[in-house]
Amino acid sequence: MRDQRLKDIIPFVACVEAGSFTAAAERLHLTGSAISKSVSRLEARLGSRLLERTTRRLELTDAGQAYYQTCLRILEDLAEAESVLAAHRTIPSGRLRLAVPNTYGRLGVMPLLIPFCQQHPEIELSLTFSDRFVDLFEEGIDVAVRIGQTSELPASLGCRHIGREKMVFCASPDYLQREGTPQDEAQLLRHKAILYERVDGSSKPWIFTTADGYPEWRTVPWRMALGDVDAQVQAICAGLGVGQLPTWLVHTQLQRGELVAILPQHQPEGLALTLVWPRRKQLLPKVDALLAVLSQLDIAPS
Known part of the structure; x- marks a missing residue:
């Protein structure tokens, strides 16, 4: 049953990203019929319609959108788990998501990120600028730079105080x-x-x-x-x-x-400046390398 669940998730994600059963089948080197049956089997097991079939394109239902985001996180977690065990595990690589405050991100963080990206060409950096509170788990963020209080953090989050x-x-x-x-x-x-x-x-x-x-x-x-x-x-x-x-x-x-x-x-x-990250991601070379660079941030220049 667990193997079948994973087998059905991949065709479903491919359908969403490709926009049709045919395009998803080409991407996965399967038949359109096999893709359709896999998605139908998934919907039957979940008891909920995930995709609305139209003559032009597949559209996600509300339930499908929520399930799609969950599937993405599952596949990303699997990819990260494999990267830790890979032979080149000491080389930072892969997609890296960082959330920073708007103005401090531009003035304080970006000057460190530019040489960081030049030094690690195998990293794909996705950078979110926002002054709102970012939920790392909900939004798939690897590291967040926060200005403000970080008391009562859950045990699932790591935290490093940089300064005030x-x-x-x-x-x-x-x-x-x-x-x-x-x-x-x-x-x-x-x-x-x-x-x-x-x-x-x-x-x-x-x-x-x-x-x-x-x-x-x-x-x-x-x-x-x-x-x-x-x-x-x-x-x-x-x-x-x-x-x-x-x-x-x-x-x-x-x-x-x-x-x-x-x-x-x-x-x-x-206010205090802190780095926050999911503890389960700390051993990833890309996250460890980013935390080392961000530890050089200066929040109180003279």
């Missing part, structure tokens, strides 16, 4: 010349704030450090709240107000003099 953001108050030289440079926290809080707006519509508070060295979050009046960090940087560089941003985001602007650090002696820590 350094936050810096900054403004454009024109703004400071026009409005004056704050010399302490009291003066800073009287300036026009450019804040980040969360998905729920609330504005992200500023972080300060208490005399005891603990972080303290303060809600401040703002002139502008933006739901995109790149837009936030643009507004601050344009002289519209003061912002508190991670150093990885404005490192270049500070070096070029487009932004000036305010109270540079006060740079509290922000």
Whole structure:
């Protein structure tokens, strides 16, 4: 029974990818009748129709779509299991799926990925840029770079802490010349704030450090709240107000003099940067090689 299940899965996946019984039969070097019988046998065993047959093309039903995604994961797991045992197991190769935050992925991760791909030509890298929470198992992700809390991770996930953001108050030289440079926290809080707006519509508070060295979050009046960090940087560089941003985001602007650090002696820590991956994939050479490279990420450049 188990052997037959696997035999029926492969023709079903081929039908979905090829779009017809005939094309799937050509791909698998079988007859169209054999493919049709295999899919019908699979549907009978599951008690659910997986494909809608039309004169032009096969279409997945809702049940078929869910089953197709499951079949893909099964076949990928088999391929990865074989790759571990293959003779060339020390050579990173195959499809590798990585999920990264939008802006940090572009500024912090991509500079490491380019030489990584050049060094490992047998790796096919699929890169997802998203600030939403990514379910590694549901979406078939091999490694995720996360900025934020990763407490209470399931035992099935591995985690590596890279570091924490350094936050810096900054403004454009024109703004400071026009409005004056704050010399302490009291003066800073009287300036026009450019804040980040969360998905729920609330504005992200500023972080300060208490005399005891603990972080303290303060809600401040703002002139502008933006739901995109790149837009936030643009507004601050344009002289519209003061912002508190991670150093990885404005490192270049500070070096070029487009932004000036305010109270540079006060740079509290922000969110944590971590790598997360399914533990069962850690022994794969491609995943191990990627984790080694991503461990070089810098979340708090000076």
